[in-house]
Amino acid sequence: MSTDSVVSTGTYAPKPGAAPVGRMIAAQTALETRMLLRNGEQLLLTVIIPSLLLVLFSTVDIIDTGTDKAVDFLAPGILALAVLSTAFTGQAIATGFERRYGVLKRLGASPLPRWALMTAKTLSVLVTEVLQIALLTAIALGLGWSPHGDPLSVLLLLVLGTAAFSGLGLLMAGTLKAEATLAAANLVFLLLLVGGGVIVPLAKFPDAARSVLELLPISALSDGLRAVLQDGAALPWGDALTLAVWAVLGLGAAARFFRWE
Amino acid sequence: MNHAPRPLLPEHRIRPPGEAVRAGHRGSAAHVAARHDEPEIAPLITRTGRSGDPGPAPGGPRGLSRLPVMRNESVGSAVQVRGLVKRYGNKTAVDGLDLDVRAGTVTAVLGPNGAGKTTTIETCEGYRKPDDGTVRVLGLDPVADAAALRPRIGVMLQSGGVYSGARADEMLRHMAKLHAHPLDVDALIERLGLGSCGRTTYRRLSGGQQQRLALAMAVVGRPELVFLDEPTAGLDPQARRATWDLVRELRADGVTVVLTTHFMQEAEELADDVAIVDAGRVAAQGSPEQLCRGGAENTLRFTGRAGLDLGSLLKALPDGSSAAEPLPGTYRITGTVDPQLLATVTSWCAQHGVMPDGISVERHTLEDVFLELTGKELRS
Numbered sequence: 158m159s160t161d162s163v164v165s166t167g168t169y170a171p172k173p174g175a176a177p178v179g180r181m182i183a184a185q186t187a188l189e190t191r192m193l194l195r196n197g198e199q200l201l202l203t204v205i206i207p208s209l210l211l212v213l214f215s216t217v218d219i220i221d222t223g224t225d226k227a228v229d230f231l232a233p234g235i236l237a238l239a240v241l242s243t244a245f246t247g248q249a250i251a252t253g254f255e256r257r258y259g260v261l262k263r264l265g266a267s268p269l270p271r272w273a274l275m276t277a278k279t280l281s282v283l284v285t286e287v288l289q290i291a292l293l294t295a296i297a298l299g300l301g302w303s304p305h306g307d308p309l310s311v312l313l314l315l316v317l318g319t320a321a322f323s324g325l326g327l328l329m330a331g332t333l334k335a336e337a338t339l340a341a342a343n344l345v346f347l348l349l350l351v352g353g354g355v356i357v358p359l360a361k362f363p364d365a366a367r368s369v370l371e372l373l374p375i376s377a378l379s380d381g382l383r384a385v386l387q388d389g390a391a392l393p394w395g396d397a398l399t400l401a402v403w404a405v406l407g408l409g410a411a412a413r414f415f416r417w418e
Numbered sequence: 419m420n421h422a423p424r425p426l427l428p429e430h431r432i433r434p435p436g437e438a439v440r441a442g443h444r445g446s447a448a449h450v451a452a453r454h455d456e457p458e459i460a461p462l463i464t465r466t467g468r469s470g471d472p473g474p475a476p477g478g479p480r481g482l483s484r485l486p487v488m489r490n491e492s493v494g495s496a497v498q499v500r501g502l503v504k505r506y507g508n509k510t511a512v513d514g515l516d517l518d519v520r521a522g523t524v525t526a527v528l529g530p531n532g533a534g535k536t537t538t539i540e541t542c543e544g545y546r547k548p549d550d551g552t553v554r555v556l557g558l559d560p561v562a563d564a565a566a567l568r569p570r571i572g573v574m575l576q577s578g579g580v581y582s583g584a585r586a587d588e589m590l591r592h593m594a595k596l597h598a599h600p601l602d603v604d605a606l607i608e609r610l611g612l613g614s615c616g617r618t619t620y621r622r623l624s625g626g627q628q629q630r631l632a633l634a635m636a637v638v639g640r641p642e643l644v645f646l647d648e649p650t651a652g653l654d655p656q657a658r659r660a661t662w663d664l665v666r667e668l669r670a671d672g673v674t675v676v677l678t679t680h681f682m683q684e685a686e687e688l689a690d691d692v693a694i695v696d697a698g699r700v701a702a703q704g705s706p707e708q709l710c711r712g713g714a715e716n717t718l719r720f721t722g723r724a725g726l727d728l729g730s731l732l733k734a735l736p737d738g739s740s741a742a743e744p745l746p747g748t749y750r751i752t753g754t755v756d757p758q759l760l761a762t763v764t765s766w767c768a769q770h771g772v773m774p775d776g777i778s779v780e781r782h783t784l785e786d787v788f789l790e791l792t793g794k795e796l797r798s
Contacts, residue, residue: 171640262581
């Protein structure tokens, strides 16, 4: 019988073992980040659209921002949009399709623990955000932006915003079909772009609408960043609290309802 | 080659002495009694022993010290499933299934579509929690002990499992990084012909390339036990051969393999044990030989001088036998082929001065057994 003729070479002799968890997380983060940066649609969302909006609205007088330099109003909003595009839209779409194509399932049978996978996803989002913020800051400075305020307050707002959007993005990716996630995540991106104080000041909306829109995480993030970066205010606690509540709700719901296959 | 006549000798000694035989309700129960025959001959039968293994297989009464080194604490049993029940809504996918996989062997789980093969495998992999029954894999509970088990097993899903934008080598290198002592990735890429994938991303690979990548991902971590869910579905004959060869090499190196398949030939070529699953239960389990001996009618063939007196031969044979000379000098006897019949034929030959060459017994194919057990109607 043919099995008899196979001689052991020892090549496949079992020697199982998980890599150290730090190494696994580093590898997973690197892979997730590469996947994101390689994806054209994702780059459109995370890099090209925010950059174009920043340049267009800063140089062409389309919207009355109520400031001397439009860029001083726009830059904080575009930073908020960058966080939204990566932590929410990009992560939701990517994770939705990973779930659909069994990537999450396959990794679930690997030595990589689930918490380590989620950590890697978060790190990948943070790495991407650092690249986005560096690029957008450079563009904004080139357009004459003069930021103020405490960088630590800015950092805290960005982290809280990332947590809030990640929770909502993962909730969507883990419960809806991949195609539905794709459509919904893009729609939400567009709606929040328009109605979240990113490029259109919320003051332009009717009072009733405004009081609701102010509770959105994107509004809290863009308003908070603007308070610090434009006006040099101390940490805006109200906005930080709004983001923290969204983060707790979103991450909690994602942890509860996320389906891996 | 699987349908060709098989040599007579190894028939009764396919299982080493003392090895428990879990027979299904049909097929192999009658042969359990044969397992203590001539234990000293057992080492000759290489099909159950690992290469270079001089002693009986794990679980044998003697020679435990001669076993290859196994880190597994439950030497002998790699997978043990008892009374597994799994329901999806009101549909029962698995309904009281028992399965045993001996360490170091290849076990094929064979069954029609919807029989519960994938559900069973995925329960062993820790993806599903049993509704009833117990599952032990390498002595561990796949759900409760998942963290301890996962580094030790390799998994090939039926499809997918790779980032659509990842290149084959990139994904394989990534899987390697999740393990402490991975295989040489370049050698594995070469071995499975994945080098031709180049910079193509997963979604643009051919189905065969995707399958081979999934196989590579299952073995790259040097697992003790691999689960392959339909590893050759959709492969061309060359790729199928390459996959079979890899499975044989895994086995030769002491890796336990559990695979599901629709292909009888695959089970016959690769498996030490076959579990035929139907409607969520194991209809029969045993070696391909044991299962194929389940059928009543077998064929004995030999060659000799042309034009022997078949009438005289037939008189010596028990009722219900038939004898024919389909080609000059080629003889075929059909009936219940047992040692008694063999003795009758050879002594008849001796009386007639005939040297019977190439005596062989042709058994039922696994396909016959499979269709007999699972019925011939089409499945969903």
